[in-house]
Amino acid sequence: MAAALLRRASTSPSACLLRPLSGRLFSSSSDETVLSIETSVPFTGHKIEPPSRMVDTTPKELLSFFSDMALMRRMEIAADSLYKAKLIRGFCHLYDGQEAVAVGMEAAITKADGIITAYRDHCTFLGRGGNLVQAFSELMGRQAGCSNGKGGSMHFYKKDASFYGGHGIVGAQVPLGCGVAFAQKYNKEGAVTFALYGDGAANQGQLFEALNISALWDLPAILVCENNHYGMGTAEWRAAKSPAYYKRGDYVPGLKVDGMDALAVKQACKFAKEYALANGPIILEMDTYRYHGHSMSDPGSTYRTRDEISGVRQVSRERDPIERVRKLILAHDIAPASELKDIEKEVRKQVDDAIAQAKESPMPDASELFTNVYVKGYGAEVIYL
């Protein structure tokens, strides 16, 4: 078999994240062969016929899933260390374990489609094309941060990629997302908006208000419940009469998806986008899991057992999103195990470099305290006492 150079310098988000590696040997499969892979579990539909379990993908896509998720995982672990070293202060909600949702969603949509989420937003930001230096700088409150250091962990945004952030108040982002969808429909953009929220937020009243309005006006809004089964420390069955979040839309159809399977997420989001553009809102419930606690002040082990956490991670259980993709890559001879290890090493280096660069960035100037309260020149003078 001819050796093929693997190029990852593509238009995918990983272009910003990884430098192309060259000179790697492959045993088989060229980049663009279509592979049909079955999802781990079938989809379950509520008032809708679910899509097929067979998902079309390519070796290139699987490798990009692997490298993107490895990068996200590494970033979150590094953020954990930075927080403990007190370089990141305030709040820090880590996404490791849930990477498949961010990565699978991006594979199904474009940058014209909107994404809005809550505070567990670092990986979503990367998925939308944000870079590591912007992310780490924002976490450390520096000028090079994506929000100029004024937002912090919970407030990452990227307007040119239709990423509407980054919100602290639980559930408040969902009506906003439906509003964005309204604008997209009004402007005939042919795009949709994914409004992400957690199982805790699913019990907020404003969600149902937004859902009703979206259904009434057939808005291209896709409500995505990232169900990691714990609202902070409260298990889903303690907070919700019906933890079948994909059914909670009642008159709005829903789909339950294995959120740890990037291919399943991709299929579901593709399906949802087609549906939403033609008909109106749909709910996606991503069955996922977070390894860390709710935030850095939560060990995450007082309300769930360590066995449960490790059970989800273990390769034998097949749920860890990165391990799952690794297995697929190896099973289909897309790349050898050593190549994947190299990617992980490369990723570590990229993260370390980005952190070093972010540390160089200065804190925002004191005058920035007063900027952007109102539009410049149209607000009240701030009197410094």
Added chain:
Amino acid sequence: MAMALRKFGKDGISIWRRGFSTTAGLESSSSKDATPVNLFTAINQALHIALDSDPRSYVFGEDVSFGGVFRCTTGLAERFGRQRVFNTPLCEQGIAGFAIGLAALGNRAIAEIQFADYIFPAFDQLVNEAAKFRYRSGNEFNCGGLTIRSPYGAVGHGGHYHSQSPEAFFCHVPGLKVVIPRSPYQAKGLLLASIRDPNPVVFFEPKWLYRLAVEEVPDADYMLPLSQAEVIREGKDITLVGWGAQLSILEQACEDAEKEGISCELIDLRTLIPWDKETVEASVSKTGRLLVSHEAPVTGGFGAEISASIIERCFLRLEAPVARVCGLDTPFPLVYEPFYMPTKNKILDAIKSTVNY
């Protein structure tokens, strides 16, 4: 009608001109059983006593069952059972509405809003339902048994949504009471008084002091009067008014001012509405100068109400404009918190410029 004489200071006995709705007019001074405890423990003690003394009282909110994110509700579920101490789902509007309904049937509903920053979904329920219930039903119904407890204020790293001081919004609502303690001893007494007060009370707890403030607190059941301010330091050159965690900053400023020969009188307002205008008026009549300090942004903050009312009452006596040293008119910032906060030095500067006006 002759005005009753008032003696100020912590051990003073005050005679009320108005009938206050709480039963305690005097502090319990007989019991010598007191332990040094921190703020969350004092609040916890108050909740234990409240639930123990009234079988129709309930504590609920997000995560209260295991003890709460600040440990204020530790041990309650174990002792009183999950029928009376229970978790709610993540829905502030629901929590407030539910609490009002429970209180309307004569129960004491002690609801927790996990951070004051999250109280806004509940704002409609509190303003439009709780505050107006007795009024609009011609006293047929009321939700006096309602107490909303919520941690408020800066904590050093809270950022936009874990640091806010929203007390001014609630002070604008006739029908509600707003109470803010400054220390463990005050918190226990004021919380018990708030729970037993037959009006809906919003009780803000300074989260910065949960672990930091330690004080001797009597083990017994005691209450402190609502709508009575306390003069915690006597002086003659300027009156300083504050509440909650800000008082410790004000106290430091008083110490520094003392060294420069300025004698400051410091008043803890304790109840923000209905507030004790008489005490503040009497003090300003003595000193001729007033400074108010709070963490919330200066524009429209409660300091504005105090300033306006005192100017009405003491206009001819005032030697200088009323100074307000407060948070800046920006959203509560992230890295800029040290610039935003009304620090000791800002207060000291304002004291000096007011005295030298």
